[in-house]
Amino acid sequence: MTDxxxxxxxxxxxxIVPGLAYGSQLALGALGVTLVFGVLRFSNIAHGETMAAGAMFTMLFTWLLQSMGIGFGPLPTALLALPFGIGAAMVLCLATDRAVYGYYRRVRASPAIYIIVSVGVMFVYNGLIRFVVGPQDRVITDGQRFIMKARAFKQATGLNEGLAIKTTQAVSVGCAVLAVGLLFWFLNRTRTGKSMRAYSDNEDLALLSGINPERVVLITWLITAALATLAGTLYGLDKSFRPFVYMQLLLPIFAAAIVGGFGSPLGAIAGGFVIAFSELTVTFAYKRVLAYLLPDSMAPSTLVQLLSTDYKIAVSFAILVIVLLIKPTGLFGQRTA
Amino acid sequence: MSFLVGENMTCGYGGADILHACTLGVDPGEIAVVVGPNGAGKSTAMKAMFGMLHLREGRVMLDGVDISALAPQERVIHGMGFVPQNNNVFTGMTVEENLEMGAFIRRDDIAATMEQVFGLFPILREKRKQPAGELSGGQRQQVAVGRALMTQPKILMLDEPTAGVSPIVMDELFDRIIEVARTGIAILMVEQNAKQALNIADKGFVLVQGRNAYKDTGAALMANAEVRRAFLGG
Structure with missing residues (x-):
């Protein structure tokens, strides 16, 4: 039993604990991608860099707050800086839309052109971030590091194994639940939110109903900026802030959005957790788990790891390919990705 | 001159013109039906009147005012409603949300108008929490008409409202359309089922190759031997 x-x-x-935290971060990222796809009808390759930019802005404001001696008790100071970071990211997204995407909307560019344009935007953001804070790894996490320490858990339960929960993990899940709750309330209950869904559902009919497309686009960018900043900051808090990591996050985020069904917010959340748990379960070494469960004579001598952690990106890729082959509309989607 | 009139409309989709000096009009409380063979430009004429196509020549007048330069959204604000032939509901949204979106430009209380729509189409009240995409063809058309009625338009334009529905549902839809017209709304519709449509029409327009071929009351067109032979199958 103890075993x-x-x-x-x-x-x-x-x-489970890291998967919930990582899944929340991916879900928030995938929500941003899926919203842009649903409303603006293109795959936003620059979304990873939007997350990085948002996280960078939050980091800058965190430094400012820290230098003023303002903290957030046991929670990371970055949470206090988050609204300012989101505001800055919103300005960045709106400026990009005015300078770049707005033009392609007017000329009714094809989705393929949009993708290339967003690749360009990604490189510009990328350069901007390196120019401002450089490429190095930074830790911005402060406050209390753990909610539950492994040793305290062992002492409390008398078990051999410890369970640690980092503050940033709990914050990730908490913020994600809050943000998703707010987003769904907005999309399903408010007039503006419903008009966004209507525009995403049937653009022509939305126009015939008098819905102003420019306003829908504006709101979409504001929400996307907020979600991206939140996702980027939570990931940066949980791991560390390293600008180029966000470009690598793009694949699991797109995989999450596609698994759930592109354009479906519910699907993006489900997809985020599917990808997070797949990555973790496939790259986890089960040796110690099996050692407890199997009789001593059968205890494994190898790590019992299906895939080295270096290949975890391959997991998202494999899932992406399988979904596109078997169910291209994703779990909850009506449209093919 | 009629309340809404498209005069001498000449236009097309970039290449050759589809409509050639085509004139259509309708008055409040009246049902005007546009019929004609496939490819006659019936749907094009509707789009032209709603501002979805740029007129090369001619103009659209609403209540004596030239609205040719207005975008479709602005025409909605000026009291025109349009039910497209295809993709005319928000499939992922509930029936109730479809109606709410129809009333998007209104800032006042829409509950009474929604009650009227439910009164007209009782089945929609039953299904109001269901996504419109899950409804049958006939029910979807009711949602589509209901959505357009939510702005309390003075003119309702319908592009083949009975396309793809069974004859029984078609008769029922036509009954509802007559009811809508009785409330004083002008109805201009394109119909494939020419005979049934002309039966309920106050006014009929027969288009051939983008030109007005005949224009008369519905009854007179039904009685016209030439029209019957050429367009109504004897």
């Missing part, structure tokens, strides 16, 4: 509990604690500690 079983120990095995479960290992799984909780190394898969």
């Amino acid at each position: 079983l509990l120990n095995a479960l604690v290992i799984i909780a500690n190394f898969i």
Whole structure:
């Protein structure tokens, strides 16, 4: 019995807790991608860099607050800086839309052109971020590091294995739940939110109903900027802020959006967790779990790891290919990606 | 001159003109039906009147005012409603949300108008929490007409409202359209089912190759031997 509990604690500690946090971050990222796809009808390759830019703005404001001696008690100061970071990211997104995307909307460019344009935007953001804060790795997390420490858990339960929950992990899940709740309330209950869904559903009919497309586009960018900043900051808090990491996050985020069904907010959330847990379960070494569960004579001598963690990006890629082959509309989508 | 009139409309989709000096008009409380063979430019004429196509020649007048330069959204604000032939509902939204979106330009209380629509199409009240995409063809058309009625338009334009529905549903839809016209709304519609449509029409326009071929009351067109032979199958 204790063996079983120990095995479960290992799984909780190394898969469930990190998976929930990482899944929340991916879900928030995928929501941004799926909103832009639903309303503006293109795959925004620059979304990873939007996250990086938002996280950078938040980091700058965090430094400012820290230098003024303002903290957030046990929680990271970055949470206080978040609204300012979101504001700056909103300005960046709106400026980009005016300077770049607005033109392609007017000439009714094809989705392929939009993708290339967003690649260009990605490189510009990328350069901008390096220009402002440079490429190095930074840790902006402060406050209390753990909600539950492994040793405290061991002492409390008397088990061999410890369960640690980082503050940033709990903050990730908490913020994601809050943001998703707000987003769904907005989309399903408010007039403006419904007009966004209507525009995404049937652009021509939305125009015939008197819905102003420019306003819908504006609101979409504001929400996208907020979601991207939140996702980028939470990821940066949980791991560390390294600008080029966000470009690599683009693949799992797109995989999440496509698994759930491009354009479906619910699907983006489900997809985020599918990808996060797939990555973790496939790259986890099950040796210690099996050692508890199997009789001693059968205890594994190898790590029992399906895939090295270096290949975790391949997991998203494999899932992406499988979904596109078997169910191109994704889990909740009506449109093909 | 009629309340809404498209005069001498000449236009097309970039290449050759589809409409050639075509004139259509309708008055409040009246049902005007546009019929004609496939490719006669019936749907094009509707789009031209709603501002979805640029007129090369001619103009559209609403209540004596030239609205040729207005965008479709502005025409909605001026009291015109349009039900397109295809993709005329928000499939992912509930029936109720479809109606709410129809009333998007209104800032006042829309509950009474929604009650009227539910009164006209009782089935929609039953299905109001259901996504419009899950409804049958006939029910979808009711949602589409209901959505357009939510702005309380003075003119309702319908592009083949009975396309793809069964004859029974078609008769029912026509009954509802007559009811709508009785409330004083002008109805201009394109119909494939020419005989049934002309039966309920106050006014009929027969288009051939983008030109007005005949224009008369519905009854007179039904009685016209030439029209019957050429367009109504004897």
